[in-house]
Amino acid sequence: MPDSVGRFNVAVTGIGMVTAAGVGTRTAWKVIKDPEGTAAAPVPALAGMPAEIGCWIPEFDAAAVIGRRKAWRIDRSSQFAIAAAAEAVADSGLNPAGWDGTRVGVVLGSGIGGAASWEKQHHVLLDEGPLRVSPLLIPMLAVNMSAGYVAMEHGARGPNLVTATACASGTTAIGTARDLLRQGVCDVVITGGTEACLIPSIITGFSQMGALTGRHTDPRAASRPFDTDRDGFVPAEGAAVLVLERTHDARARGARVYANISGYGASADAHHATAPEPEGTGAELALRAALHDAGISPDSVDHVNAHGTSTPLNDAMESKLIRRVLGDRPAVTSVKGVVGHSLGAAGAIEAAVTALTIDQGLIPPTANLENLDPQIELDVVSKAPRAADVQVAVSNSFGFGGQNAVLVFTKS
Structure with a gap:
């Protein structure tokens, strides 16, 4: 592990959300914190x-x-990104008409991209022939286009890219955005994640591999992270976008700062295509790297916004990881009990919620947690939101391919 070069803080000055909990940050947060x-x-x-x-x-x-x-x-995935970005930029108080667009970057995460457009046009090809396929198919399905469209909306002419690390994509994007600020390449980065693939081909694929819940007759209780009766994740769509600036720049212009992002770490399990390494040794590398980057000791972490997918393997692995590295001190939650698992957008939604948790001093409960798995020896928040002065929080994301990404948030 490289020597720490001192904490580098970037400020979250704007948040935009499009989730199953609601369209708009205020609406989504109200539902997410409701048990x-x-x-x-x-x-x-x-x-x-x-x-x-x-x-x-x-x-x-x-x-x-x-x-x-x-x-x-x-595509719907780009629609979500545009909507969330518009809210985040407006929330930041920045005016795109007045900024230097060459110093503004866009980094979004997406695991699959415009899959809905691809599936629709594939049916057109089969049913009506090639001459009926939309000439817009390629820009609709290409995974990079969500970032491209957001840049067009806001005149952001700096670095523009989409990260694809499966269910860690949104977190990877935010970590990459922070690096652009740290390197002095950008002064503002619009970052987050988006996904919209609740379509037969994709969801059947997840179903066939046994990743999804079988609790179809009781959907509201189906996603139950860390519960003894969890049996798979509930797929979701959505987006979240954050506006990031260097913290000293945000303070200089009198911006509201929800929280700082002070550390980022990434790693690979190098273990299995879809199953996490059981003990979380690969994920531990990312967590420790993020803490080291932030210059924060493990015993200083107050809160963990867990990946918490509601799958038997992930929740078991993650609980071992948290207990081993952070102990039983942090209050842990998973928002996937409310909003489901939005794949490439999940880490961005969870980053937005982590920033709100710090800003509001309130940890949302893990929905549907009735009986904590006895093998999970953690302080998992359930039943009701918990008031807490969170100074340091961690947000974990893990993806197929064994790709891990972790962010460390600190109070401004």
Whole structure:
């Protein structure tokens, strides 16, 4: 591990969210902190499939939010990103009309990209022939386009990219954005993650591999992280976007700072395509690297926003990791009991919630946690939100391929 070069803080000055808990940060946060707030339901697009439930966003009206002309020609995943980014930029108080766009970057995460557009046009190809396939198919499905469209909306002409590390993608994006600020390449970075793939092909694939819950008759209770009766994750769609600036720049302009991001670490399990390394040894590398980067000792961590997928293997691994490295001191939560698992957007949504937790002094409960697995020896928040002065928090993300990413947040 390299020597620490001293803590480098970036400020979260804007947050935008599009989730099954609600469209808009205020709405989503209200539901996420509600112990009864769960968003899983039957998904019409999945009717008749082996898995028919998910955390989808029926109230998202793309035409109303981003305009009809834009909405019809871009994939739902990019629509989410545009909406969340618009909210985050407005929340930051920055004015794109006045900033130097060459110093503004966009880094988003997505695990799959425009899968819904690809599936729809594949049916067109088979049913109606090649001449009926949309000429917009490639820009609709390409994984990089969410960042491209956000840049177009805000005149952001700095580095522009999408990270794809499966379910760690959103966290990887935020860590990469912080690096751009640290290197002096950008002064502002719009960052986060987006995903919209509640479609038959993708969800059937997850179902066939045994990753999803079988509790289809009771969707609201299906996602139950750390519970003894957990049996798989509930798939979801959504997006979250953060505006990041160097903390001293944010303070200089009098910006509201939700929290600082003070550390980032990444690693690989090098173990298995879909299963985590059982003891979390690969994930531990990322966690320790993030703490080292932040210059923070493990015993200073107050809170962990866990990856907490509600799968038997992940929750067991993560609980061992947290206990081994951080002990039983941190209060742990998983928001996936409410918003499900949005794949490449999950880490970004959880980063947004972690920043809100620090800002609001309130840890959301883990929804549907009725009986804590006796093998999970952690202080898992459940039943009700918990008031807490969180000075240091960790947000974990782990993805297929054994890709791990961890962020350390500190109070401003």
